Amino acid sequence: MNPQRTIRRSISCAGIGLHSGNKVTLSLKPAAADSGVRFRRADLGGLEVAAAAEHVGGINYATGLTRDAVRVDTIEHLMAALVSLGIDNVVVELNSPEVPIMDGSAAPFIYLIQEAGVKPLSTARKYLKVMRPMSLTRGDKRIAIYPSDHFKVTYSIAYDHPMLRHQSRTIRLSEESFVEEIAPARTFTFLNEVERLRQQGLALGGSLENAIVIGDTGILNNALRFDDEFVRHKILDVIGDMALIGRPLIGHLVAHRGGHALHTAFAAQVLAQTDAWTLVEGEAADLRGALPSTAPVRVS
Ligand SMILES: [Zn+2]
Numbered sequence: 001m002n003p004q005r006t007i008r009r010s011i012s013c014a015g016i017g018l019h020s021g022n023k024v025t026l027s028l029k030p031a032a033a034d035s036g037v038r039f040r041r042a043d044l045g046g047l048e049v050a051a052a053a054e055h056v057g058g059i060n061y062a063t064g065l066t067r068d069a070v071r072v073d074t075i076e077h078l079m080a081a082l083v084s085l086g087i088d089n090v091v092v093e094l095n096s097p098e099v100p101i102m103d104g105s106a107a108p109f110i111y112l113i114q115e116a117g118v119k120p121l122s123t124a125r126k127y128l129k130v131m132r133p134m135s136l137t138r139g140d141k142r143i144a145i146y147p148s149d150h151f152k153v154t155y156s157i158a159y160d161h162p163m164l165r166h167q168s169r170t171i172r173l174s175e176e177s178f179v180e181e182i183a184p185a186r187t188f189t190f191l192n193e194v195e196r197l198r199q200q201g202l203a204l205g206g207s208l209e210n211a212i213v214i215g216d217t218g219i220l221n222n223a224l225r226f227d228d229e230f231v232r233h234k235i236l237d238v239i240g241d242m243a244l245i246g247r248p249l250i251g252h253l254v255a256h257r258g259g260h261a262l263h264t265a266f267a268a269q270v271l272a273q274t275d276a277w278t279l280v281e282g283e284a285a286d287l288r289g290a291l292p293s294t295a296p297v298r299v300s
Pocket residue numbers: 076077187233236237
């Protein structure tokens with residue numbers, strides 16, 4: 001069997017919330033099999049909300065969870081790091097409503113998880129294997145998932161801006177490909193949007209330290225980490241948003257011009273279409289979302 005995993009020991013980091021501008025301490029803590037990813041608000045006496053599509057809610061421009069009095073925002077980059085490193089069960093404790101933005105990518109969360117270490121549990125992991133296509137279209141935005149032997153993502157973006165028009169990329173996900181090709185890609189925004197966000201009381205913690213800002217004649221930051229860092233970041237976002245399904249995916253996810261609202265609505269739709277997928281256990285160890293087509297797979 002391919003065992004579920006948690007982290008070996010608790011670990012913390014500190015940063016600021018992108019939208020709130022608040023200082024926040026984030027701690028990751030080991031958790032039992034089948035408990036999933038749970039966000040805990042230490043400043044609210046330890047109230048929790050599970051990282052599940054049914055709890056999606058909160059601000060625009062980021063993915064948040066709400067349940068009763070509990071709210072957590074901007075979870076997507078941390079969620080992408082957790083699912084891609086195969087951390088099925090963990091408690092994420094915060095002393096503020098927003099996950100720290102760090103450098104705008106998932107790389108700092110990768111370091112954090114690697115520092116904490118990975119611990120296999122004695123319960124099998126189950127993957128959600130797509131058996132027939134599903135899709136969701138809203139205007140010119142579209143997202144779909146197709147049967148595949150691996151977890152793959154194709155993303156395309158199109159903007160009407162001289163510095164950023166069309167980018168497209170396909171990647172077959174494994175821990176290694178995520179860490180090397182996707183995790184370092186940073187959040188981006190357009191300079192003229194920054195003012196608009198601030199007027200809405202958002203992006204108060206935003207700076208060139210945690211986002212790529214695209215001006216009329218170029219980026220305001222020193223350099224990009226990849227020529228197509230923008231579409232790579234969209235892949236990072238959709239992996240984090242689809243992680244709210246609560247199980248790693250086996251299928252080919254294809255998105256065009258999506259955003260958090262479309263991604264998370266699609267995660268809920270996939271979960272609801274129970275006749276379009278099946279749960280399987282992988283036999284090969286350490287191949288989260290990247291089962292070879294030759295690996296025997298049991299239908300549960
Ligand atoms: Zn993002």
